[in-house]
Amino acid sequence: MKTLYFHVGTPKTGTTTLQEFCLANNETLEQSGLYYPNTPELLNNRSANGFLLVSNQKDRATRAKCWEKYLNSIAKTDAKNILVSEEIFFLMPNIEMFSELKFKGYQVKFIIYLRPSFEYLCSFWSEMCRVHEPYRPYLEYPLPLEQFLLGENRYTKDLQKIITLAELFGNDNIIIRTFEKTSFVGGDLISDFMSIFGLPSTLELKSIDAQNPNNRSRKMLDTINILQTANILGSFLHDISTSMQDPKDVEADFEYLLGTIGGDLNAQESVSDEVIEKVVAKYAIIESAFAEQFLNRKQLFTNNFPSVYQQPRPHYKGLSNEELLKINIFVQNKIYAMRPSYQKLWRKIEKKLYNKFKK
Numbered sequence: 001m002k003t004l005y006f007h008v009g010t011p012k013t014g015t016t017t018l019q020e021f022c023l024a025n026n027e028t029l030e031q032s033g034l035y036y037p038n039t040p041e042l043l044n045n046r047s048a049n050g051f052l053l054v055s056n057q058k059d060r061a062t063r064a065k066c067w068e069k070y071l072n073s074i075a076k077t078d079a080k081n082i083l084v085s086e087e088i089f090f091l092m093p094n095i096e097m098f099s100e101l102k103f104k105g106y107q108v109k110f111i112i113y114l115r116p117s118f119e120y121l122c123s124f125w126s127e128m129c130r131v132h133e134p135y136r137p138y139l140e141y142p143l144p145l146e147q148f149l150l151g152e153n154r155y156t157k158d159l160q161k162i163i164t165l166a167e168l169f170g171n172d173n174i175i176i177r178t179f180e181k182t183s184f185v186g187g188d189l190i191s192d193f194m195s196i197f198g199l200p201s202t203l204e205l206k207s208i209d210a211q212n213p214n215n216r217s218r219k220m221l222d223t224i225n226i227l228q229t230a231n232i233l234g235s236f237l238h239d240i241s242t243s244m245q246d247p248k249d250v251e252a253d254f255e256y257l258l259g260t261i262g263g264d265l266n267a268q269e270s271v272s273d274e275v276i277e278k279v280v281a282k283y284a285i286i287e288s289a290f291a292e293q294f295l296n297r298k299q300l301f302t303n304n305f306p307s308v309y310q311q312p313r314p315h316y317k318g319l320s321n322e323e324l325l326k327i328n329i330f331v332q333n334k335i336y337a338m339r340p341s342y343q344k345l346w347r348k349i350e351k352k353l354y355n356k357f358k359k
Helices: 017-026 026-031 060-074 095-100 116-132 144-152 156-171 187-198 219-231 247-260 272-284 284-292 319-337 342-358
Strands: 004-009 083-086 107-114 173-179
Touching: 017 026, 017 083, 017 187, 060 095, 060 156, 095 156, 107 156, 116 144, 116 156, 116 272, 156 284, 156 342, 173 187, 272 284
Parallel strands: 004 083, 004 107, 107 173
Antiparallel strands: none
C-alpha cells in the first residue's frame, strides 16, 4: 500500500524551504521512492503543491471533486510515498475536512513541525504585520508585540488542531518534529525531513539557497512597524500597476528609507525577560501534555526560551517623531500621490498609527 504524506506546517517552520527543495529534486526523489506532485495546476506558480485542495473550499462537493482530480494526478507514479505539502492547510478553520476525503487505498500520515511558543508567536506576529492584504481594516492588524504575545491564543489553537487530526486518523499517523537545530536528524532541517521517508544522507540531491529574500525586511522591529504602516494603506508595493512609476523603483526607495531609520533590535530582542517568562509559562501545561501524547516524553522542546532570554539588551523605545515624519513623507510622495483617493484615508489613520507605535 502506498503512503500519502500531508506536510501541513505549522507555518514559520521552514515549509517554503522544504517545498523548494522537493521541487528542485523532484525526479531524483521519485526515483528513490518519494513523489512530489508538480504539475502546473497543483503548484499554481508556487513551490507548495496543495493549492488545488485549498483554493476551492466553498463546499464539501467542490472539495471532493478537487481531491478526485488530485488523486488522478498521482495515480501513475511508481513511488511508494507521495508528499503533499501546503502550510495553508493549517491556517484553515476546518482541519476536519481531511476526514471527508476518500483516500482509495492510501495509508495517510501527517507531518507537522512545531516551534517553541515564544519564537513562533513572534514570527507569526511579524508576518501578520508584513503581509499585504488590500482593504484590510486597520483594527485587524496585530497589537504591539508584547500585547499580542500576552493576549494571543493561536499557539493553543494550533496544538488543538493537531489533537483533532489525531482523533480522526490516530496518533500513529501523526509525525511530530520540533523545529530546533539540536533536534534535527543530521543537524539540519532538510536532512531531518528526508529521514522521515527513510532516504539515505548519501543520496545526491541539489542544494537550494534557503536564504529568505525578505530577511532585510524582517530583521528590525522598527522595519516591521514601518511595513505595517504602509500595508494599512491598502495597496503599497503589490498593487501599483496603474501608476507611472516602476514598482521596483518604489521598492528600492522603500529599502533606502529602511536603512535611514530605526534601531538594531529585532522583534524577539525587544521583548522583556518578564514577558518571555509569562509566554513560556502560559503554554507549559499544554506542551507537556502534548509531548506525552505524541512523543512519549515530558518536555516538548529542548529549550522553551529564546537565545535572547537573560541577555543584556537595550529597552525598545519605538520610533522617534523624526522617524515617523520620514515615514509620513515617504507615504505621501510614493503612495497616495499616485492614488489621490488615499489622501483622505492616510489623514484619517495617521494619528492612530502614531499613537500605536509610541506605546
